[in-house]
Amino acid sequence: MIWRFKEATVDQIQEHLPDRMVDSTIRTLPQIMEQKGYVTFRKGGRAKVYRPLVEQSEVRKSAVRQVVDRLLSGSPDMLLAYLVEDEDVDLEKLKDELEGFGKK
Secondary structure (H helix, E strand, C coil): HHHHHEECHHHHHHHHHCCCHHHHHHHHHHHHHHHHHHHHEEEECCEEEEEEECHHHHHHHHHHHHHHHCCCCHHHHHHHHHHHHHHCCHHHHHHHHHHHHHHC
């Protein structure tokens, strides 16, 4: 959400989430992201206004890498196998995507 608006308070982030999450969770996540160096903040009155320091794609890569490392013994193949088995990935669509991957 921070990347979409360039800057956002915790309340603004919460307003735009599809599901209501526990307030303490919403307030904790930007703090963790700030500690990891993904975002920074400035004081805007009583609220912290967060803004990104890195591209959202870098945060996504890091998050996926952590999941693969922690839950799948560092094997991206295991992640793909799980997604295919669980029918979250269509093999034909994946094949088409991979064929066009380096052509852009």
